[in-house]
Amino acid sequence: MTAHPTSPRFKDNARQALDDAQLQKALGNVRVNFIERRAAVAAKLPEFEELRDSARDIKDHVLAHLDLYLERYEEAVTRSGGQVHWARTAAEAREAVLAICRRVGAKTVTKGKSMISEEIALNDAIEAAGMKAVETDLGEYIIQLRHEAPSHIIAPAVHLNATQVESDFRKHHTHLDPARDLSQPTQLLTEARTILREKFLAADVGITGANFLIAETGTSIIVTNEGNGDLTQTLPKVHIVIASIEKVVPTLEDASQILRVLARSATGQEMSVYTTFSTGPRRPGDVDGPEEYHVVLLDNGRSAMLGTEFQDMLRCIRCGACMNHCPVYHAVGGHAYGWVYPGPMGAVLTPTLIGVDKGGHLPNASTFCGRCESVCPVRIPLPKLMRHWREREFERHLSPATVRWGLGFWAFFAKRPKLYRLATGLAMRALARLGRTKGRFASLPFASGWTDHRDFPAPQGATFQDQWKARRNGRTA
Amino acid sequence: MSARADILSNIRRSMGVNGSERPRVATVEERLERAPRGVVVERGRGSKEERLALFVAQAKGALATVVEVESRAEVPAAIAAYLRENNLPARIRRGDDPRLEEMPWADTALEISFGKSDGKDLTAVNHAFAGVAETGTLVMTAGHENPTTLNFLPDYAIAVLDAKDVTGDYEDMWSKLRFAYGKGGMPRVVNWITGPSRSADIEQTMLLGAHGPRSLHVVIVKG
Numbered sequence: 001m002t003a004h005p006t007s008p009r010f011k012d013n014a015r016q017a018l019d020d021a022q023l024q025k026a027l028g029n030v031r032v033n034f035i036e037r038r039a040a041v042a043a044k045l046p047e048f049e050e051l052r053d054s055a056r057d058i059k060d061h062v063l064a065h066l067d068l069y070l071e072r073y074e075e076a077v078t079r080s081g082g083q084v085h086w087a088r089t090a091a092e093a094r095e096a097v098l099a100i101c102r103r104v105g106a107k108t109v110t111k112g113k114s115m116i117s118e119e120i121a122l123n124d125a126i127e128a129a130g131m132k133a134v135e136t137d138l139g140e141y142i143i144q145l146r147h148e149a150p151s152h153i154i155a156p157a158v159h160l161n162a163t164q165v166e167s168d169f170r171k172h173h174t175h176l177d178p179a180r181d182l183s184q185p186t187q188l189l190t191e192a193r194t195i196l197r198e199k200f201l202a203a204d205v206g207i208t209g210a211n212f213l214i215a216e217t218g219t220s221i222i223v224t225n226e227g228n229g230d231l232t233q234t235l236p237k238v239h240i241v242i243a244s245i246e247k248v249v250p251t252l253e254d255a256s257q258i259l260r261v262l263a264r265s266a267t268g269q270e271m272s273v274y275t276t277f278s279t280g281p282r283r284p285g286d287v288d289g290p291e292e293y294h295v296v297l298l299d300n301g302r303s304a305m306l307g308t309e310f311q312d313m314l315r316c317i318r319c320g321a322c323m324n325h326c327p328v329y330h331a332v333g334g335h336a337y338g339w340v341y342p343g344p345m346g347a348v349l350t351p352t353l354i355g356v357d358k359g360g361h362l363p364n365a366s367t368f369c370g371r372c373e374s375v376c377p378v379r380i381p382l383p384k385l386m387r388h389w390r391e392r393e394f395e396r397h398l399s400p401a402t403v404r405w406g407l408g409f410w411a412f413f414a415k416r417p418k419l420y421r422l423a424t425g426l427a428m429r430a431l432a433r434l435g436r437t438k439g440r441f442a443s444l445p446f447a448s449g450w451t452d453h454r455d456f457p458a459p460q461g462a463t464f465q466d467q468w469k470a471r472r473n474g475r476t477a
Numbered sequence: 478m479s480a481r482a483d484i485l486s487n488i489r490r491s492m493g494v495n496g497s498e499r500p501r502v503a504t505v506e507e508r509l510e511r512a513p514r515g516v517v518v519e520r521g522r523g524s525k526e527e528r529l530a531l532f533v534a535q536a537k538g539a540l541a542t543v544v545e546v547e548s549r550a551e552v553p554a555a556i557a558a559y560l561r562e563n564n565l566p567a568r569i570r571r572g573d574d575p576r577l578e579e580m581p582w583a584d585t586a587l588e589i590s591f592g593k594s595d596g597k598d599l600t601a602v603n604h605a606f607a608g609v610a611e612t613g614t615l616v617m618t619a620g621h622e623n624p625t626t627l628n629f630l631p632d633y634a635i636a637v638l639d640a641k642d643v644t645g646d647y648e649d650m651w652s653k654l655r656f657a658y659g660k661g662g663m664p665r666v667v668n669w670i671t672g673p674s675r676s677a678d679i680e681q682t683m684l685l686g687a688h689g690p691r692s693l694h695v696v697i698v699k700g
Contacts, residue, residue: 026680029680029681030681033681045518045520046519047516047517047518047519050516051515051516051518053516054515054516058515061508064492064501065501065504065505066488066492067485067488067489067492067494067496068496068501068502068505069505070484070485070488071485071496072505072509076661080663086479086480086481086484087480088480088483088484092480136688137678138676138678138679138687139676139678142678142679155677155678155681156678157678157679158678158681160679160680161680162679162680165679185679185680185682185684186684188679189676189679189684189686189687190686193686193687193688196688197596197688200596200688201595201596215509216509216512216661217661217662217663218663219663225674225675225676225677225687226674226675226676226687226688226689227629227674227687227688227689227690228687228688228689230625230628230629230668230689231629231630231688231689234625234626234629234666235626245484245488250505250508250509250512251508251509251512251513252512252651253512253513253514253515253647253648253651254512254515256515256647256648256651257515257516259647260518260647267677269671270535270538270539270612270613270671271539271612271614271669271671272671273539273670273671273672273673273674273675273689274668274669274670274671274674274689275614275668275669275671276666276667276668276669277663277666277667277668277669278665278666279663279664279665279666280665281665282665283620283665285620285621286619286620286621286665287572287592287593287621287624288593288594288619288624288625288626289619289625289665289666297484299484299487303484303487303488303491304487304491305491306488306491306492307491307492307493308491
């Protein structure tokens with residue numbers, strides 16, 4: 001799975017992704033669907049922008065009082081008969097989950113979709129302990145068969161086409177008739193539904209993530225469209241929730257404010273199909289539901305982000321809108337980012353969680369076009385945070401020598417405006433003269449990174465500064 | 478140090494606080510007590526009739542089917558008709574919700590079983606706690622009256638909803654729930670359900686009936 005990040009090889013990953021015809025075809029679905037759907041549903045709610053402010057303010061309020069809300073949350077969980085397990089690291093979280101599974105003699109563990117589970121590589125740990133982990137979200141199930149990591153935080157199999165899913169199902173579901181028709185996506189869905197239904201009913205432990213934890217009531221919330229999370233947590237004897245500490249919100253009202261922007265930003269729905277508020281285990285008189293309810297609360301570096309320039313990132317509600325609108329994600333997909341979290345949010349979070357030495361390339365994979373920030377439901381200034389990482393990377397001498405030399409060269413001129421104007425003026429005139437016949441260059445010294453993929457247009461003469469000056473003079477005259 | 482103590486002290490160190498500052502504690506207590514509503518969504522502010530109409534439109538928009546009946550006494554016949562129209566066997570499973578108990582099931586030919594589902598039921602009926610107009614969302618609460626498995630395992634989920642329980646927005650619904658369960662008290666599970674189960678995990682194409690019901694039918698009792 002994802003224990004070993006390939007983020008340090010981002011450039012190679014990206015190059016491979018650009019040459020992958022299947023991937024490029026699948027990414028076409030992201031470029032269109034997510035963006036149009038979100039825009040349409042946001043336009044239908046006049047209060048949408050105001051709700052984004054509200055969601056941001058709620059999360060900021062929580063972060064400023066996080067210690068106190070976590071204590072109140074734990075009290076409320078305990079009051080309802082559940083148990084909270086605190087985990088400083090991924091290893092502690094895995095051990096907390098495994099200890100519960102071992103105690104109840106679990107053989108099969110079903111799982112709802114959880115990014116924390118990916119972050120702590122839980123499936124590998126469950127399998128290594130001799131138990132069977134079964135992902136039940138359709139997309140997660142597909143990528144589990146392929147031994148892949150999710151390529152998107154809410155659409156884990158978005159990098160695949162139906163024909164690839166069909167061949168995976170034929171390869172793994174060998175007990176079924178090889179001549180069966182799987183040419184339609186509905187047939188694939190029906191097959192997965194039938195197979196997973198048996199797993200749901202056989203499971204001893206069900207593990208889900210949490211979109212929110214509510215301090216007031218000790219409630220955990222999951223949001224799904226399939227209903228797999230509900231079957232995962234309702235049918236087995238034990239329900240384990242794994243969630244990171246910043247998921248807590250004060251009240252049911254606060255969760256409702258943020259839920260209004262979550263589905264709209266994520267899938268472009270007015271509301272997801274199933275939003276489930278769970279509070280403790282089965283009660284006297286209940287005929288179904290788990291007998292035990294556990295919450296594993298993970299820190300894994302988040303407490304150290306508080307009070308730093310990266311604190312804003314802890315507002316993230318994992319909707320995926322930033323990657324849905326990111327031209328870099330559109331071009332290379334999620335796997336190129338090389339770890340659990342892709343796209344702009346991943347570019348900020350990954351260096352925090354695995355180190356800037358391993359994840360430092362990701363904040364560079366941005367054009368700073370700002371679309372991510374413009375759609376973020378909790379208004380995280382993602383470009384600014386990526387820039388902070390670039391600064392840190394530069395300060396720690398982690399960027400390549402050519403980049404450092406180039407920046408030094410540029411800085412020399414930038415600090416000397418007269419020299420800068422003279423040099424650029426000369427260079428532009430020279431380039432304009434050289435390129436005047438064709439109007440473009442197929443290759444240029446020091447610019448192969450650009451010209452390998454497209455022509456460089458020849459300048460039309462004067463520099464921007466000259467033209468600006470001329471225009472201003474013209475206006476005032 | 479325990480993981481708990483360590484995490485809390487890390488948080489406090491990062492923020493330069495010790496956790497016992499009076500103003501911080503008071504702010505938290507006050508927020509939990511008062512539970513402010515935040516931004517109000519205008520579309521949920523209509524009259525009782527407008528709320529019901531909005532609920533129906535939004536639920537249909539989420540691909541649920543909806544039928545309205547005048548009184549509780551008409552529910553069994555409406556459910557029997559729905560099963561006939563969909564060529565389904567005249568069999569349902571339900572819990573022992575008193576509102577369902579008092580309905581004249583014996584007037585129909587429906588065969589009824591009770592309690593949780595084992596995954597083999599085609600059709601089940603639960604009574605909703607409330608409906609929320611702004612998104613056409615059903616609100617179900619767990620318990621033997623309306624077992625949670627009945628919302629998820631059958632292929633055809635049927636929910637009965639009293640029109641008087643349709644609130645404009647989520648916040649009004651929480652007020653209603655707090656009134657019923659006491660402040661800070663929660664049913665074991667509250668399920669918001671907006672349409673039937675679906676997935677778009679294969680090529681972004683939306684397909685109904687992923688793991689939960691392929692179909693969601695709402696019977697609204699107006700009287």
